[in-house]
Amino acid sequence: MAILARAGADALRAHLAGLPALPPHTRLRGPEIGLVMLRGRMGGDGAPFNLSEATATRCTVEMEGRMGHATVLGRDLAQAELAAAIDAALQSPALRGPLLDHVIEPLAEAQAEARDRTARRAEATRVQFFTMATMR
Amino acid sequence: MYVSVKGGETAIGHAHAWLAEARRGDPALPELTVAQIEEQLALAVDRVMAEGACADRGLAALALKQARGDSTEAAFLLRAYRTTLPRFGYTLPVDTGAMAIQRRISSTYKDLPGGQVLGPTFDYTHRLLDFALAAEGLDPPPPAEAEQGAQRMPQVTEILAQEGLMAPDAPSNAEPPDLTREPLAFPANRALRLQAMARGDEGFLLSLGYSTQRGYGNAHPFVGEIRMGEVSVEIEPPELGFAIDIGDMVVTECQMVNQFVGNAEAPPQFTRGYGLVVGQNERKAMAMALVDRALRAPELGEEATAPAQSPEFVLYHCDNVESTGFVEHLKLPHYVDFQSELEKIRAIRARWFAERTE
Numbered sequence: 416m417a418i419l420a421r422a423g424a425d426a427l428r429a430h431l432a433g434l435p436a437l438p439p440h441t442r443l444r445g446p447e448i449g450l451v452m453l454r455g456r457m458g459g460d461g462a463p464f465n466l467s468e469a470t471a472t473r474c475t476v477e478m479e480g481r482m483g484h485a486t487v488l489g490r491d492l493a494q495a496e497l498a499a500a501i502d503a504a505l506q507s508p509a510l511r512g513p514l515l516d517h518v519i520e521p522l523a524e525a526q527a528e529a530r531d532r533t534a535r536r537a538e539a540t541r542v543q544f545f546t547m548a549t550m551r
Numbered sequence: 552m553y554v555s556v557k558g559g560e561t562a563i564g565h566a567h568a569w570l571a572e573a574r575r576g577d578p579a580l581p582e583l584t585v586a587q588i589e590e591q592l593a594l595a596v597d598r599v600m601a602e603g604a605c606a607d608r609g610l611a612a613l614a615l616k617q618a619r620g621d622s623t624e625a626a627f628l629l630r631a632y633r634t635t636l637p638r639f640g641y642t643l644p645v646d647t648g649a650m651a652i653q654r655r656i657s658s659t660y661k662d663l664p665g666g667q668v669l670g671p672t673f674d675y676t677h678r679l680l681d682f683a684l685a686a687e688g689l690d691p692p693p694p695a696e697a698e699q700g701a702q703r704m705p706q707v708t709e710i711l712a713q714e715g716l717m718a719p720d721a722p723s724n725a726e727p728p729d730l731t732r733e734p735l736a737f738p739a740n741r742a743l744r745l746q747a748m749a750r751g752d753e754g755f756l757l758s759l760g761y762s763t764q765r766g767y768g769n770a771h772p773f774v775g776e777i778r779m780g781e782v783s784v785e786i787e788p789p790e791l792g793f794a795i796d797i798g799d800m801v802v803t804e805c806q807m808v809n810q811f812v813g814n815a816e817a818p819p820q821f822t823r824g825y826g827l828v829v830g831q832n833e834r835k836a837m838a839m840a841l842v843d844r845a846l847r848a849p850e851l852g853e854e855a856t857a858p859a860q861s862p863e864f865v866l867y868h869c870d871n872v873e874s875t876g877f878v879e880h881l882k883l884p885h886y887v888d889f890q891s892e893l894e895k896i897r898a899i900r901a902r903w904f905a906e907r908t909e
Contacts, residue, residue: 450637450638450639451784452638453829455644455802458720459708459825459827460706463723465728466746468606468638470607484788486786486797489609541697541701
């Protein structure tokens, strides 16, 4: 779910293109756009507080008797519906393997690569400060 | 008090048509796209999204375009839009300790675990206008990349807390109040104050934070840590019964370390002020942390004398959508009110002149 939540509709469609079409699904709810209230913790580790709302999109589908559900940050209706359909399809023993190999794994790799690139850029800006004479 | 009036539809229609033309500017120039605003005016977008209290960069960029770059007007547009959407629920509290760090600095420890990582910052630039940016088509070189990515970075307050030098924020899962559901009421607990400031006006909080440094509130703060990067957001939908990750959100966090207190029960130790803002907004996070600490005066046994230490003063005035609403309502027709004022002052003046001619 974490991986599907970070992949736009275009990326999901591109990865699904290499597979036979998913079985048809019925929309049970949505896709609909709404809000989630983000929470933080005081001091980073204390009691929770409400920080800000954020847009989110959710969708629930039924595919061959299996329920698929997705909630993703943002307003990409197609992403939420595709993610819910993939969620349902992943519960089918026949579809699970190919979906993991052709959709989930490559997306996970691309996302890990993007995260790693950010981390490497951050690391390149790491400084070593040397203390000089006292300044006030 | 203002009164309702009728009429003026034609003039209003013409004014709005002119506004649309003024918004577009010189038609000989290409029109800005919302995506360009989102990508290239990123900090303006982040500010609108924080003050609009609706984290969605695309919507904030659209609001900025519609508002002709007026950030308060844009925040107002976002606040209005959010009222049209259903609320799905609350997220689990984000774990800023597990942030994918883009920037992390401390002014209290030179060599802290995880190191000082500058990230994409204006700090150490010379603040000289860069005329190369006025020429188009010059793509910047790609930023440098290290062999290995930055590692997990413990929070500075964790380091101080291990030594017992930092007053802990009691771990708790108490349900916090929500300003968007219940109107602001006093006394306001710290959770409510933090929510109000997270959506508060950056300029107002900056000035108040500054006032605490200049002596209105007696603050002696250190930046324990500032960090900015992506945190993952999780919700627990009732239909699933377990938490799912719904994506990443960039947030900026500031931990201010402040003068120690001590009383009969607690030994002298450092106390914290905390700032957390959606998007990249370091100035706002720092100002919020300063004011958060100032507002904790009563709980820490300090005398509250300065504006920044007054919850009513800070919370009733930090929201720029509310502030602008009340200031700008003065533009509405006050004809009846003013008519009575006119009659009153004419009467008083008549008496004043009469007394002098007697």
